[in-house]
Amino acid sequence: MATTKWVIDPAHSEIQFKVKHLMITTVTGYFKTFNLEVETDGDDFTTASRIEFTADVDSINTNNEQRDTHLKSNDFFNAEEHKQLRFVGKKYEAHGDNAKLHGDLTIREVTKPVTLDVEFGGIVVDPYGQTKAGFTVDGKVSRKEFNLTWNAVTEAGQVVVSDEIKLHCEIQLVKQA
Numbered sequence: 001m002a003t004t005k006w007v008i009d010p011a012h013s014e015i016q017f018k019v020k021h022l023m024i025t026t027v028t029g030y031f032k033t034f035n036l037e038v039e040t041d042g043d044d045f046t047t048a049s050r051i052e053f054t055a056d057v058d059s060i061n062t063n064n065e066q067r068d069t070h071l072k073s074n075d076f077f078n079a080e081e082h083k084q085l086r087f088v089g090k091k092y093e094a095h096g097d098n099a100k101l102h103g104d105l106t107i108r109e110v111t112k113p114v115t116l117d118v119e120f121g122g123i124v125v126d127p128y129g130q131t132k133a134g135f136t137v138d139g140k141v142s143r144k145e146f147n148l149t150w151n152a153v154t155e156a157g158q159v160v161v162s163d164e165i166k167l168h169c170e171i172q173l174v175k176q177a
Contacts, residue, residue, distance in 0.1 A: 001041040001083065006133060006173035008036035014170050015055055020162035033059035038173060043123055045133070051089025057082060074151035082108045101137070107146035114141060131175035139167040
């Protein structure tokens with residue numbers, strides 16, 4: 001069977017993360033610049049032989065310029081030295097429309113195995129004749145495992161930023177001719 005290449009449709013995709021602030025509210029952020037390429041046998045994603053995702057750290061956006069600047073600093077991502085974060089998928093285990101995607105996430109040159117929950121939305125042909133595939137991807141990572149260790153404690157002893165980062169991605173891929 002012929003190898004099919006899929007690329008992300010950035011206009012119909014979003015890469016989101018959530019983190020607890022002061023352990024009482026959640027702050028949401030996005031990466032505005034990212035790329036994803038997938039190779040499959042035909043249209044069968046269970047055969048994915050290549051899954052490579054990158055996000056530009058400098059494109060981080062939490063709707064607060066001061067916080068974004070802090071996240072890009074050496075306290076967190078160090079965007080000047082570590083321009084991208086990267087995920088390379090190793091295994092896609094499908095169970096109906098749900099799957100587990102196992103791979104390696106690299107942030108600040110630290111690579112750790114990560115398992116993500118994937119919901120397959122299906123494949124359709126859009127009004128322009130393009131074949132599209134949709135996915136919702138969720139997961140959790142420990143930021144401290146990737147050397148994102150900055151923290152502070154309030155006078156009352158509350159942690160300012162939680163260790164657990166929740167990931168939520170809406171992914172639309174476009175089949176390449």
